Amino acid sequence: MATFGFSILKDRQIDYDNNDHRLFRFIEEQEPSIRLCIGCGGCTAGCTAAGFTGFNYRKLNYLLMRGETEHLQKGIQQCMLCGKCKLVCPRGVNTRNMIFALKRAFKTPLWEELQKKINV
């Protein structure tokens, strides 16, 4: 590969049409309450993890809903499973189960496939 001292930037736009939405559908099926999220941030406000790490449960919901799967796995590892988010959520999103559902998803062939895509 030629080196010109620069590289061509990757497009950071959410490419909704080309994103893979199967992970979201998998989660949505297991925890339909994720659809109810209105992005109020109540979950993240008191989150044990959000205070000290880049983890943000609200953003995670939205990334997932947009088919942006790249940072999910690292993200949820920060979660302390303390349940504060579930206590707060005004829409009754079962945040805790949604995290468990994601963990289950990471053990499926679908996730392996998505990982490969991301790494390409």
Next chain:
Amino acid sequence: MTNIKKIAVLGGGVAGMETSIQLNRLGYQVDLIEIEDKLGGHVRNWYKLFPDHKPADEFLEKLISNLSATDVQIKTSIQINAFLRKEKKLCLFDQACEFGVYDAVVVATGFDLFEAYRKEEYGFGIYKNVITSAGLETMFLGKTIKTSGGNVPKRVGLVHCVGSRDEKCGNLHCSKVCCITAVKQAITLRQMLPNTEVFCFYMDMRMFGPSYEELYREAQEKWAVRFIRGRISEAAQNADETILIKTEDTLTGRQLKMNVDLLVLMVGMLPSKGTTVIGKKTGLDFGMNRFLKVKDEHYHANETNQEGIFVAGSASAPMNISDTISHARAAATAVDHYLKTTDHERFSEKNNIRNLEKALHEK
């Protein structure tokens, strides 16, 4: 015996007063029955009104003077306990006595405020510097805004959606007026206390009425009210009795904490106890939000499932004053129409509507 039809209007707030005035103007004999010793309902407790900062007492004086110009019979401190249908008429009972016999009844028993102590994470009733929007109006009326320590607050936080849009307290509905109330109160605060910072914590800014969005703009532009988009997850008291609040500043994606000297909870609207009790006693249907259910949201917004019983104002849904007045006037028209049409006509009208609906459906 006169031929003039008699109507009972239950509740002497804006809705009840306006319905009574209009019905009287249409030539009916009206009894306006209020449970408390004064007319006016909630608006009696407000300082200035959105969207034009009109003093609430000025507004009420006007309404009451219009009412006095009619021959509506005002009956305060009366509690109706029972209803009985006598052929086409409705018989109302006060204690165990018969209070009156009416051709139609309008329920205008209004709303109650959400009891803020139920949102326990905000500490209302526990922390002295956590108050409600209604409490702030009382402070405005007394012209003193002080913290528990007797100081002028240097920073005030207003929390939207307290007891509304919240599954955790069983209220899914939006109370509609609290966003604009917050904007109004934030401006009043900045006017009365020019050195005080004012923050609104909102999930959505619902500026639904005429001039509301403009008022929101004015709050930003002229009064430098700060708006932070995030739901407050909890409030806690510091040793000096100031309040620590936590939210996610969703527009930067970071947690935010802040100390405020006074925290104001924009409490939502629920059907009043009177609305619930009267609705149950007269067999009215309730909606999902537990307010009285109207027959049709568009075309029969004052009729109920019970013949001869109508609803006006915030007994049917959260409403601001202008919508309450429109709803009250519409209620008067609906009652008038009801009393002027014979059973036969009403029946054929119902059929017409049914046919129309059917036709639309088939289309």
Next chain:
Amino acid sequence: MENNNQKFIWREYQKEIADDHFFYVRSCIRQAFFPGSETFFLSFMRNQLGKDVFEDARHTTCTGIGFHGDVVPHETIMTVVARHFALMTEAGYRHVAISCVTSFGIYSEILETWKHFPEIEEKIHQKLILATGRDFNKPDTIAHTSDIIYKFRNEVAAKMKYPLINLNTGEPLKVVEHIGCHYSKMFPQYGVGGAEFPQVLAGMIKAWGGEVVDYPERRHCCGFGFRQYLVQANRGYSAANSKKKFDSMQSYEPDFILCNCPGCTMFMDKWQYTIAELEDTVYGKEGLGIPVLTYEELAGLVLGYDPWDLGLQMHQIPVETLLDKLGINYDPEKKFITQKGENIGTPLIPQHYNIGLKTAGTHSGCC
């Protein structure tokens, strides 16, 4: 008005706590780190109150930490808990007394899951029968052992020798309580008083003469987490959460911290030492640390049990400051001597928190 409202709130969250005949399930952490606690609980229940508390030696860990740490699958943990229910059923009991908040959260969550998804419960019945030949009934009630002590707090108060009063000042002791996330954040209705103003520990403190400190970060997690603590590199994240709490409570000068969950007790106790070593920040009025107790240890102290019999020598933050305030006699010589007379060894003296060096090595406050 304030207090009325406060009472009103938590009345809505009263839970049913059985009166007698408990099937006791121990906690891995509690028995390892606070070994006097469970012994006290059993002795108090059986000998002082005459209650029937049954233990089965075949009871195992609930695997909660493994579950939350991603090594134990959901079905496995449900089957493990089902096996405990089977042991309970076989022994003829209907009320579970749980000694750990993590387990309590697990039990609550599993029962709640089965309530909403009966097909999952059915599957677990089948799995348990297949694996062990056992079947089970669900318990009528589950209580955390703090719920039970809360229930009998007035009985403790009636026999109390050392109320929570500072002997030197005559004032009630100021106590910080920490109920632990899994006690009531997931299911507020399973906790006495809900999640925001829980009463389980506060009720004990008040009944025994102390005063509860409501400080801003009262409801924040202690930072235990599961995989966060288990991975060494992540421990700073765990400790940061405890630090947030200590910083917030410091200005109230609490006399001690009372914990519900053995995990929280451990971290609130040990992280104080860690923070002192790493950042030179020490908490407590004279920089002597804020003692951290389990509710059993506290009940034992007020009832006049010997502090060393209660296992208080196992705490990282020395408890002597508190014992002095309460006027409890203790023999410093016996601190590290077992009942059998063996010396368990004295800890190497950390730079901080040395009672003997009270004046020499004092750091004042935090921040």
